[in-house]
Amino acid sequence: MDAVHGSLTVGLTGGIASGKSTAAGAFAALGVPLLNADQVARDVVARDTPGLARIREAFGAQFLTAAGELDRPKMRVHVFGNPDARRMLERITHPLIRERMVAWRNAQTAPYCVLDVPILVESGMDALVDRILVIDAPEDVQVARLRERDRISAELAGQMLAAQAPRDQRLAKAHDVVSNTGTVAELCAAVGELHQFYGELARSGRRRAPGLHLP
Numbered sequence: 001m002d003a004v005h006g007s008l009t010v011g012l013t014g015g016i017a018s019g020k021s022t023a024a025g026a027f028a029a030l031g032v033p034l035l036n037a038d039q040v041a042r043d044v045v046a047r048d049t050p051g052l053a054r055i056r057e058a059f060g061a062q063f064l065t066a067a068g069e070l071d072r073p074k075m076r077v078h079v080f081g082n083p084d085a086r087r088m089l090e091r092i093t094h095p096l097i098r099e100r101m102v103a104w105r106n107a108q109t110a111p112y113c114v115l116d117v118p119i120l121v122e123s124g125m126d127a128l129v130d131r132i133l134v135i136d137a138p139e140d141v142q143v144a145r146l147r148e149r150d151r152i153s154a155e156l157a158g159q160m161l162a163a164q165a166p167r168d169q170r171l172a173k174a175h176d177v178v179s180n181t182g183t184v185a186e187l188c189a190a191v192g193e194l195h196q197f198y199g200e201l202a203r204s205g206r207r208r209a210p211g212l213h214l215p
Contacts (some may be wrong), residue, residue: 007033008112008202009105010176011129013120015164017145018189018207019180020135024116026191035096035104037117037125044096045070054092059085094123101128111202122165123175130207133194134174139167141181175211182215 012027012034014020028034045051045068055075056064063078065071079086101115105128109137114133120126137145139161146157171177178190197212 001141007105007108007110008131008198008207009108009129010112010114011120011132011148012116013118013132013170014135014137014180015142015167015170016138016160017142017149018135018137019178019184020116020118022187023133023135023178023180023191024114024183026188027114027195030191030195032195033108033110033113035101035113035115037101037115037119040097040100041093044093044100047083051092051096058088067102068104090205098125098128101125108135121170126173131175131198131201131211132173133178134170135166135178135180135187136171136174137180162183175208177211177213179213179215 012020012024014023022036024036043049045055047067052064052070055070059075059078063071063075075089079089091152101117105113105115115125115129117123118126120129120132126132142161143154144155146152146160147154151156176194178187178194180187180190193214201207201209
């Protein structure tokens with residue numbers, strides 16, 4: 001744990017098309033303070049920020065739009081399949097994201113809060129949380145959802161899954177797991193159970209109590 005902080009902090013993560021975003025929405029609907037890492041990642045390189053200035057210095061002005069904002073599609077193409085460029089970008093953005101998330105976490109006064117981080121385990125940001133909640137789905141379910149959601153081929157869906165950390169890696173780190181193979185209503189019901197569970201843990205101070213595995 002990086003620092004002593006007040007609220008029980010839950011790290012929410014899951015593979016692509018696992019239902020993580022739906023779970024995040026369910027927590028937010030219950031009034032739980034929640035910070036989305038993808039939004040933080042956009043904020044720290046917004047127009048006129050020090051983060052964007054560092055990107056311009058490292059990569060060149062060609063990666064900014066005419067309006068002075070980060071050209072995200074161009075940067076995405078540049079770092080895709082270019083490990084050195086991706087690592088350079090991460091060296092700029094990850095410390096800024098981490099700093100922003102730690103400050104937010106330490107300012108929370110609710111019984112518990114949620115950090116919504118798609119690459120929580122891969123990025124090492126699991127050190128910022130007390131518990132890791134994985135929204136899990138078998139790979140065949142992820143592929144089917146991706147194909148339906150994005151209207152893509154099975155081959156492309158498989159490539160998208162392969163680009164992520166292995167499912168087993170997330171599960172090995174998880175304290176709590178929701179197996180999301182059913183309906184949205186069932187997932188939201190599971191979040192409701194977790195809401196009660198985390199509230200009880202926060203009140204008791206048992207942050208590392210045995211976890212919940214919900215079907």
